[in-house]
Amino acid sequence: MSGARTLAHRLYSGEVSYDFVGKRRRWYAISGVILLLALVGLFGRGLNLGIEFKGGSAFTIPNTTASVEQVRASVEKAGVQDPIVTQVGRSTITVQTPALTPDQSVQVTKQIETDTGVKQGDIAVQLVGPSWGSEVTKRAAQGLVVFLILVVIFLSAYFEWRLAVAAVVALIHDLVITIGIYALSGFEVTPATVIGVLTILGFSLYDTVVVFDKVRENTRAITSGNRATYSEAANLALNQTLVRSINTSIVALLPVTAILVIGVGLLGAGTLKDLALALFIGTAAGTYSSIFIATPVACQLEERRPEMKALAARVAARRAGGDGRGKSAKKSAGGATTATAVLDAVAADEAAADDVTPDTLKAPGVTSTGPRQQPRGNQARSKRKKK
Amino acid sequence: MAAPTQTAPRPGRTLAILLAVIVALGVWTFWPGQSHTPKLGLDLEGGTQVILTPVSSTGAAITDDQLNQTVEIIRQRVDGFGVAEADVATQGSGSNATILVSIPGVTNQAVLDALSTTAKLDFRPVLLEDYGPLQATASPTPSASGSASTSASAKPSATATASASSTASASSTASSTASSTASGNGAAVTGGLRPNAGTASPTPSASASASTSASPGISATPRPAQTTNAAGITSQGGLPPIQSSKNDAALQAEFTKLDCAKTGALIGGPVDPQKYLVTCSKDGAYKYLLDKAAVQGTEISSASAGLATGGAGWQVNLSFTSTGAQQFADVTLALSKNTTPQNQFGIVLDGLVESSPYVKEQILGGNAEITGSFTADEAKALANVLNYGSLPVSLQVSSVEQVSPTLGSDQLHAGLIAGALGLLLVVIYLLIYYRALGLVAFASLLVAAFITYEVFVILGRQLGLALSLAGVAGAIVAIGITADSFVVYFERIRDEIREGRSLRAAGDAGWIRARRTILAADFVSFLAAIVLYFLSVGNVRGFAFTLGLTTIVDVVVAFLFTRPLVSLLMRTKFFQSGSHWTGISPDRLGVKAEIVPVAVGHAKES
Numbered sequence: 001m002s003g004a005r006t007l008a009h010r011l012y013s014g015e016v017s018y019d020f021v022g023k024r025r026r027w028y029a030i031s032g033v034i035l036l037l038a039l040v041g042l043f044g045r046g047l048n049l050g051i052e053f054k055g056g057s058a059f060t061i062p063n064t065t066a067s068v069e070q071v072r073a074s075v076e077k078a079g080v081q082d083p084i085v086t087q088v089g090r091s092t093i094t095v096q097t098p099a100l101t102p103d104q105s106v107q108v109t110k111q112i113e114t115d116t117g118v119k120q121g122d123i124a125v126q127l128v129g130p131s132w133g134s135e136v137t138k139r140a141a142q143g144l145v146v147f148l149i150l151v152v153i154f155l156s157a158y159f160e161w162r163l164a165v166a167a168v169v170a171l172i173h174d175l176v177i178t179i180g181i182y183a184l185s186g187f188e189v190t191p192a193t194v195i196g197v198l199t200i201l202g203f204s205l206y207d208t209v210v211v212f213d214k215v216r217e218n219t220r221a222i223t224s225g226n227r228a229t230y231s232e233a234a235n236l237a238l239n240q241t242l243v244r245s246i247n248t249s250i251v252a253l254l255p256v257t258a259i260l261v262i263g264v265g266l267l268g269a270g271t272l273k274d275l276a277l278a279l280f281i282g283t284a285a286g287t288y289s290s291i292f293i294a295t296p297v298a299c300q301l302e303e304r305r306p307e308m309k310a311l312a313a314r315v316a317a318r319r320a321g322g323d324g325r326g327k328s329a330k331k332s333a334g335g336a337t338t339a340t341a342v343l344d345a346v347a348a349d350e351a352a353a354d355d356v357t358p359d360t361l362k363a364p365g366v367t368s369t370g371p372r373q374q375p376r377g378n379q380a381r382s383k384r385k386k387k
Numbered sequence: 388m389a390a391p392t393q394t395a396p397r398p399g400r401t402l403a404i405l406l407a408v409i410v411a412l413g414v415w416t417f418w419p420g421q422s423h424t425p426k427l428g429l430d431l432e433g434g435t436q437v438i439l440t441p442v443s444s445t446g447a448a449i450t451d452d453q454l455n456q457t458v459e460i461i462r463q464r465v466d467g468f469g470v471a472e473a474d475v476a477t478q479g480s481g482s483n484a485t486i487l488v489s490i491p492g493v494t495n496q497a498v499l500d501a502l503s504t505t506a507k508l509d510f511r512p513v514l515l516e517d518y519g520p521l522q523a524t525a526s527p528t529p530s531a532s533g534s535a536s537t538s539a540s541a542k543p544s545a546t547a548t549a550s551a552s553s554t555a556s557a558s559s560t561a562s563s564t565a566s567s568t569a570s571g572n573g574a575a576v577t578g579g580l581r582p583n584a585g586t587a588s589p590t591p592s593a594s595a596s597a598s599t600s601a602s603p604g605i606s607a608t609p610r611p612a613q614t615t616n617a618a619g620i621t622s623q624g625g626l627p628p629i630q631s632s633k634n635d636a637a638l639q640a641e642f643t644k645l646d647c648a649k650t651g652a653l654i655g656g657p658v659d660p661q662k663y664l665v666t667c668s669k670d671g672a673y674k675y676l677l678d679k680a681a682v683q684g685t686e687i688s689s690a691s692a693g694l695a696t697g698g699a700g701w702q703v704n705l706s707f708t709s710t711g712a713q714q715f716a717d718v719t720l721a722l723s724k725n726t727t728p729q730n731q732f733g734i735v736l737d738g739l740v741e742s743s744p745y746v747k748e749q750i751l752g753g754n755a756e757i758t759g760s761f762t763a764d765e766a767k768a769l770a771n772v773l774n775y776g777s778l779p780v781s782l783q784v785s786s787v788e789q790v791s792p793t794l795g796s797d798q799l800h801a802g803l804i805a806g807a808l809g810l811l812l813v814v815i816y817l818l819i820y821y822r823a824l825g826l827v828a829f830a831s832l833l834v835a836a837f838i839t840y841e842v843f844v845i846l847g848r849q850l851g852l853a854l855s856l857a858g859v860a861g862a863i864v865a866i867g868i869t870a871d872s873f874v875v876y877f878e879r880i881r882d883e884i885r886e887g888r889s890l891r892a893a894g895d896a897g898w899i900r901a902r903r904t905i906l907a908a909d910f911v912s913f914l915a916a917i918v919l920y921f922l923s924v925g926n927v928r929g930f931a932f933t934l935g936l937t938t939i940v941d942v943v944v945a946f947l948f949t950r951p952l953v954s955l956l957m958r959t960k961f962f963q964s965g966s967h968w969t970g971i972s973p974d975r976l977g978v979k980a981e982i983v984p985v986a987v988g989h990a991k992e993s
Contacts (some may be wrong), residue, residue: 012885052786062794102499102787125789135440135485135785143922150914194929195857195919199864202915202934206868209908210875217900244878247820251874252867254816255809259863262805271430271856272801275930279864370595 008243018242021235031173031293038180045183050190051096052128052136057105059095059112060124060270066116071095074115076107090266100127144175147201159212162305166298167208170289174204177285178278192271196278203252203279204286207245208294214241215295223307226314231299233316238295251285256280258359398951405947411833411839412841426847428855428929431799433792437502438785441484449780454484456775457782460506460737461488463669464654465498474851478928485785489853491791503784504657506737508684508776511664512718513743514634515676516728519647539908541734626651627666627674628658628738638663639676647671655737668740675740677733681718684702686711688753692766695758701766703757705773712753713871720749734772741772802859809834809863813870821877822970823962827952828873835869835944839937854929861933866911869941873949875908876901877970880953894957898950905945913938 010016020027051058061071070084071093075083084096100108110122148168155164178197180188214237222233256279263272302308417423429436441457443449458475465473465488474489488502615621622629622638627645631638646652647667658664660680667674686708695702707715722730722744733740744757757769790798810832818825840860846852879901883893916935920928956962962969 008881009885044607060794062791062797119793122791122793123789124791124794125787127784129440129785130781139922143918145508145916147915148920149913152919154910154914192857198919199915199930199934202912203868205911205915206871206908209911210904213900213904213907240882241878244874247874247878248871250816251870252811252864254812255806255863255866258809259805259860262801262808264802266801267798270798272798272805272860275857275860335914 011239011242016233017236017239019235020291020296021231021296023300024292024300027292027296031289035173035176035180038176041180041183042176042362045177045186047183047189048186050188050193051126053134053189053193055099057097057100057108058126058266059097059105059108060126061093061116061118062122062124063091063111064093064116064118065091066093068093070116074111075108077115078104078111080104080108084247088267095306099129102127104338117236118157121197136191136194139324140198143198144201145199151201151205153220155209155212159216162301163212163216163298166294166301167212169297170208170286170294171204171292173289174200174285176281178282181281182278183308187277188274190271190274192274193278196275197282199275199279200282200286203283204289206252207248207286207290210248211238211290211295212298219302226311229312229315230308231303232315234295234299234302238291242291245287245291249283253280253283256283309357344380393776398954401947401951402955405834405943409838409841412845416841416844421848423844425843425854426852427795427799428853428858429489429491430788430790430856431802431854432491432796432948433790433795434489435454435499435790436786436788437488437490437499438787439486439502439782439784441486441780442783443778446500449484452771453778453780454486455507455773456771457780458486460655461486461502461782463658463737463739464501465490468655470474472830475750486782497830499784499787500749501656503782505779505781506655506775507657507660507779508687508713508734508736509658509660509680510684510715510718510720510732511677511680511735512681513675513728513731513733514663514678515639515642516731516743517642517674519652519671519674521646521648528567532906548717581870621662624653627664628656630659630662630666632662634676634678638665641665642674645674646970653739655739658735658738664735664738666735666738666740668743673740673743675733675743677735677740680735680948681732682707682711682714684779686714687773687777688727689771689777690770691759692763692770695760696756697934700758702759702761703766703769703773703798705755705757707753707755709753714779715753715755716749716751719746722746723748734769734776736772742769766852799859802856802863806859806863809866815864817870817873820970822968823956824873824877824880824953824970827949828870828877829955830952831873831898831944832866832869834948835937835940836866838940838943839865842936842940852932854933858929858933861930862937865934865937865941868909869937869944872901872905872909872941872945875904876945876949876953879904889955890957890962894953898953902946905941909938909942 007016015371056308064071068087072085072095074082074165075085075097080097080100082097082340086094086096088094095112097108105125105127109125112118112123113120148171151171152161152164152168154165175197178200181187187193204322215234218233218237218240219230221228222228238373256276259272259276260280263276267273303312409525438645439461441449441454443453454477458477462475465475473491474487476487478485478487490498576833609820619633620629620631620641626649627647629638629641629645631641645665645667648671650782652667653669653671655666655669658666660683663679664677665675666677688706690705692701693704694700694928706712718732722732723731727745728743731743731745733743734743735741742757744759762767814825814832817828843854844853847854866937874896879897880893881897881898882900884890887892888896913935916931916938919931920935
């Protein structure tokens with residue numbers, strides 16, 4: 001445990017810094033390949049749609065000792081050919097057939113009841129008209145579009161539009177990956193899956209908001225200094241929130257895993273499994289994208305702003321010019337440069353945040369390095385030197 | 388530094404307020420004599436859920452009024468079967484709407500079949516009329532319900548079933564005021580139908596004769612349970628609508644036999660306009676033998692409620708298409724020559740008589756008023772019925788889901804076990820990682836779970852909100868989201884300690900920053916829940932509702948419980964000791980004790 005804490009601390013102070021933003025091409029490439037696979041799966045194999053989307057009838061026989069063959073025989077005896085009969089879980093059998101009339105479904109139910117000795121009324125029946133699925137899909141698509149618009153508006157107001165766009169890019173990334181995994185794996189898509197996928201919207205953004213909040217904090221007054229570029233400050237934010245991102249993701253995934261395990265173990269199939277599976281994939285993708293996609297994309301967008309370009313130029317000039325701090329930074333690798341620069345950024349922010357009205361403090365706060373930061377910065381650097 | 392005074396000056400008081408709220412909710416939740424568990428959805432309790440999609444027969448958009456009327460008809464059918472606690476609800480509006488019918492327990496097939504048939508409206512001359520429930524004292528009352536003038540006859544108060552259905556009695560209560568002689572049970576269904584003032588000039592319609600017979604013949608799909616006996620009478624096990632192509636002794640015998648108080652008598656159903664009809668009024672107070680349809684509902688061009696032209700109260704204004712106008716003129720001419728009850732026509736919706744106004748004189752021109760001292764609501768209800776008739780909504784069964792009680796309880800158990808396991812895993816993780824703070828998170832989760840439970844019980848009781856399997860899943864997923872807020876807060880506290888702050892300062896400063904993140908992240912979750920709720924169908928709603936509710940609970944708990952609790956704990960000796968078990972001991976976080984110069988750190992240059 002203590003190892004992890006030390007690591008957490010070193011991540012926070014910038015001693016240990018993974019260059020997420022700088023190596024964005026690598027993440028983009030990885031995501032690109034995954035997305036490509038997802039799209040190939042989606043358009044090549046297509047989704048395995050449940051009867052809710054195709055129309056059809058499903059019968060669930062709980063707590064039965066009957067075999068799949070027995071059930072198939074009795075369904076066929078009831079006059080329905082080629083049913084899809086599957087054993088799910090320990091003692092549940094499901095039957096899927098093309099759309100049946102209510103009369104036919106009653107016949108099937110009765111036949112199964114007589115043949116397998118299942119108690120009357122225990123068989124769950126689901127009849128779905130063929131148009132229902134398209135209705136569900138249409139609503140889901142509408143919901144998605146409305147949500148994306150609202151999220152862009154909210155995040156633009158809360159952060160700014162560039163971060164909002166980056167968040168939405170990451171979100172779409174997660175959705176496509178989740179849908180692609182469904183296509184490639186052949187997991188059945190049910191309305192519960194759609195719920196799960198839509199819930200990913202909120203989940204994926206939760207992580208992104210946490211990271212972006214820190215990014216914003218680290219970059220609030222960045223343009224008035226020349227210590228770090230936007231990307232470097234954002235990268236530090238990522239490193240600082242890394243533990244948090246991982247923890248929130250694990251904590252979010254644990255209950256989802258519980259639903260998945262129990263859903264599959266006790267019920268075999270159904271709402272719980274479908275929902276949890278979509279959430280599991282989506283949340284995992286969301287954790288990845290908030291670190292590897294959202295922030296790098298945000299940085300790319302930010303670095304295009306003239307003031308950020310100017311800042312990057314100033315930072316480069318300062319480092320080339322080699323003032324006291326720059327020298328030590330120049331000696332070590334790029335990661336260390338980031339660390340030094342970043343500590344200043346944090347100091348600047350801190351000064352701003354300490355005051356009740358941060359705005360009034362911005363200008364002095366940026367240049368000041370509080371007495372308390374100074375020794376720590378030195379300490380951090382001296383540690384590095386020892387290595 | 389001003390940080391410590393910025394927030395939660397009195398954590399104890401905040402906690403006390405929350406405690407008071409929880410206790411108040413708890414008293415409400417566990418009040419004796421009420422259910423102390425949340426209302427369960429059909430997939431947990433067992434039952435049938437049918438999703439119907441209304442489709443307009445002409446392709447025109449479906450108005451909300453029509454939708455409501457459709458729901459009303461379905462409700463009438465379901466209630467008619469005597470199904471307890473069945474629930475009919477709409478989701479969405481207009482052409483986008485779906486109708487959700489939830490029937491608990493094991494359902495028989497007849498109910499399902501009855502749901503999807505299209506209800507139609509027509510006008511039929513009344514041939515015979517009597518009280519709906521069979522009279523123990525064969526009351527000789529000829530027809531109390533005819534016109535106001537004949538209602539002088541005292542009514543046996545045994546017919547108190549008149550108010551069985553509140554909507555159905557819309558016109559009956561109106562007429563009871565019209566016929567002042569009627570006794571208080573308000574059973575008389577009347578309504579004067581007078582020519583509209585402005586319709587003196589008869590509208591010549593050349594095409595009328597040609598198209599008169601065009602509209603009938605749309606035969607609705609017969610209900611499977613419908614039987615035809617030797618005399619050619621079709622009925623549903625002797626219950627209305629009973630139809631025959633001949634008005635003979637056999638049909639009249641059916642009329643005499645009919646008991647509108649019997650279960651199933653008021654289900655209604657599609658009727659053949661070309662046949663005679665024996666049926667009940669919608670509230671079961673009266674029964675009728677009706678002629679073939681004289682005017683089909685589709686010939687109504689519009690109906691509206693308006694203030695009565697000549698007197699007090701409200702009336703219904705009605706206008707017909709040219710075909711309908713001709714048919715209406717014909718039937719009113721014939722009726723106006725008759726005596727009660729044959730001077731009435733029944734407005735039959737879905738095989739049940741909505742209203743049976745009498746006719747004074749022939750009505751030409753296709754505009755009519757139905758009067759009878761209606762209140763605004765009653766007139767509106769009748770106008771809705773008539774408007775619905777002009778454009779019947781057919782219903783497509785989109786989905787039927789039958790869950791047996793056994794499977795339902797299995798699903799509930801699985802959900803509860805998953806919830807317990809999920810909570811356990813999260814708590815174990817938080818305890819390992821955050822130690823004493825993990826306990827705070829555990830306590831916060833318990834408080835959140837308890838509040839959520841209370842709200843579900845109360846909403847289930849007050850608003851009929853049912854907890855579905857998807858809702859249970861939503862609640863389990865919410866454990867993670869709620870715990871995420873604590874993780875964000877705790878990590879912020881650790882950040883502040885790494886910055887060199889004292890425990891108390893870190894607890895406060897960390898909160899200021901975490902608060903913003905928590906609010907923003909929760910807002911996004913809440914937004915997702917709202918969008919899901921309003922743009923979704925069926926089970927998705929239950930999930931979205933739970934998610935939205937738990938998000939709010941999360942904010943409440945984080946602000947009113949976790950935050951003040953941490954604030955209090957930071958003052959304790961245990962946390963001040965910097966023990967490793969606190970989860971935030973400075974040296975564990977990499978901060979050496981000697982470089983935590985709080986006083987210096989607080990000195991600001993600016």
